[in-house]
Amino acid sequence: MDFSFPEPTEAFRTELRQFLREELPEWWSGIFGDDERMFPFTREFCKKLAARGWLTMAWPKQYGGADADLWMQMVVREEMWAHGEPRGPQYMNLNYIGPAIMMFGTPEQKDRYLKPMANGDALWCQGFSEPGAGSDLAAISTQAQDNGQSFVVRGQKIWTSYATAADHCFLLARTDPEALRYKGLSMFLLDMRTPGITVRPIDSMGGPVEFSEVFFDDVEVPYDCLLGPRNEGWMVAMSALGYERTGIAWHSSTETVLDRLIEYAKTTKDENGEPLAKRQPVREALVRMHVRTRAAKMLSYRVISDQAKDVTKDEDPAIAKVFATELGVYAGEVGMEILGSKGQLVASDPMAPLAGQMYGHWVHSIPMVIAAGSNEIQRNIIAQRGLALPR
Numbered sequence: 001m002d003f004s005f006p007e008p009t010e011a012f013r014t015e016l017r018q019f020l021r022e023e024l025p026e027w028w029s030g031i032f033g034d035d036e037r038m039f040p041f042t043r044e045f046c047k048k049l050a051a052r053g054w055l056t057m058a059w060p061k062q063y064g065g066a067d068a069d070l071w072m073q074m075v076v077r078e079e080m081w082a083h084g085e086p087r088g089p090q091y092m093n094l095n096y097i098g099p100a101i102m103m104f105g106t107p108e109q110k111d112r113y114l115k116p117m118a119n120g121d122a123l124w125c126q127g128f129s130e131p132g133a134g135s136d137l138a139a140i141s142t143q144a145q146d147n148g149q150s151f152v153v154r155g156q157k158i159w160t161s162y163a164t165a166a167d168h169c170f171l172l173a174r175t176d177p178e179a180l181r182y183k184g185l186s187m188f189l190l191d192m193r194t195p196g197i198t199v200r201p202i203d204s205m206g207g208p209v210e211f212s213e214v215f216f217d218d219v220e221v222p223y224d225c226l227l228g229p230r231n232e233g234w235m236v237a238m239s240a241l242g243y244e245r246t247g248i249a250w251h252s253s254t255e256t257v258l259d260r261l262i263e264y265a266k267t268t269k270d271e272n273g274e275p276l277a278k279r280q281p282v283r284e285a286l287v288r289m290h291v292r293t294r295a296a297k298m299l300s301y302r303v304i305s306d307q308a309k310d311v312t313k314d315e316d317p318a319i320a321k322v323f324a325t326e327l328g329v330y331a332g333e334v335g336m337e338i339l340g341s342k343g344q345l346v347a348s349d350p351m352a353p354l355a356g357q358m359y360g361h362w363v364h365s366i367p368m369v370i371a372a373g374s375n376e377i378q379r380n381i382i383a384q385r386g387l388a389l390p391r
């Protein structure tokens with residue numbers, strides 16, 4: 001088994017890195033930064049990626065892709081996450097919203113929604129979680145009632161990432177209130193400019209752009225926005241979530257953190273004038289991070305290898321997600337310890353070591369053990385589907 005990428009794939013990585021060096025502005029601190037230039041920049045950046053055929057390269061040509069293999073796409077994913085994900089929220093289009101439309105959409109829906117995604121022109125958010133439904137997603141109560149002319153949506157979503165900037169929402173709603181739980185749900189492709197939608201940002205550790213609550217007051221949704229069969233939205237949501245969980249190259253962002261910490265430890269002296277890199281606990285923590293990052297990468301490659309063969313497993317994406325997100329938290333904690341109290345200074349503070357990026361990584365690594373299905377839920381999946389333990 002050869003774990004290295006073939007030469008053309010590595011050459012592509014080099015080209016992509018050069019492109020990133022040229023395109024990323026000095027102020028860029030990553031998708032989780034709170035700079036108001038972030039969303040406009042990511043839109044422009046995605047258009048440039050699209051113009052080179054790199055935004056949706058693993059999509060079929062007919063939908064604006066380049067029929068590239070998933071490993072090329074993995075290189076894009078790795079390089080983007082190593083650089084703070086300059087595609088912004090559009091990584092979700094490519095990873096699971098677009099593929100769900102390819103799988104379940106009508107020809108007209110594919111035409112309407114996939115082209116703007118492939119051109120880097122569409123920003124989507126995911127409207128699944130509600131105040132009473134997160135891990136237990138089948139408990140959602142937002143209703144989409146058929147009034148004979150269209151659906152009328154009433155209810156509330158929460159923790160909706162990027163909702164303040166989104167053009168569309170991938171919305172799960174209840175179309176049959178009489179049916180049992182997951183049986184009466186449907187998926188909608190909703191225009192966020194439809195009257196009756198209110199987006200209210202939630203203040204969090206992550207800053208102002210991370211989450212919002214979204215309220216739906218008698219929002220009229222045309223029939224042709226229903227994705228897949230009516231009352232079969234659970235199937236659509238589950239197929240999308242499988243890809244969402246592995247759509248982020250966490251190991252790449254940890255690799256970046258590790259590189260920065262190594263450099264910092266080598267160039268920063270302790271009170272005895274010795275580089276931090278000579279201290280045993282620092283060395284130990286960095287080595288541990290390095291080993292775990294390698295393991296996270298291999299777990300992620302294992303999932304891609306199955307996807308490339310069209311094999312779907314529930315257990316492996318769950319293992320990869322748990323391991324990589326918990327490694328992210330570990331990397332944040334190690335970083336904060338090595339940097340000491342100064343590590344808490346944010347990016348806008350000129351005294352912040354590593355331009356505040358360590359703090360940013362740490363703060364944003366913590367919610368990732370909850371996002372896209374909490375790690376407890378992933379462990380349940382591993383227990384039941386991987387180890388055949390009883391529910």
Ligand SMILES: Cc1cc2nc3c(=O)[nH]c(=O)nc-3n(C[C@H](O)[C@H](O)[C@H](O)COP(=O)(O)OP(=O)(O)OC[C@H]3O[C@@H](n4cnc5c(N)ncnc54)[C@H](O)[C@@H]3O)c2cc1C
Pocket residue numbers: 125126127128129130131133134135136158159160161162367368370371372373374375376377380
């Ligand atoms: C960074 C981030 C981004 C997000 N973005 C979006 C988004 O864009 N769109 C969207 O719809 N949602 C989004 N979410 C919401 C996310 O999907 C939910 O937070 C998650 O599914 C957990 O649901 P909950 O918050 O309601 O917690 P709960 O389901 O109430 O869980 C609370 C705690 O109980 C544990 N728990 C629950 N059930 C079980 C069980 N059966 N066994 C063991 N433990 C259990 C959970 O693991 C958790 O620790 C985001 C969340 C985060 C953190």
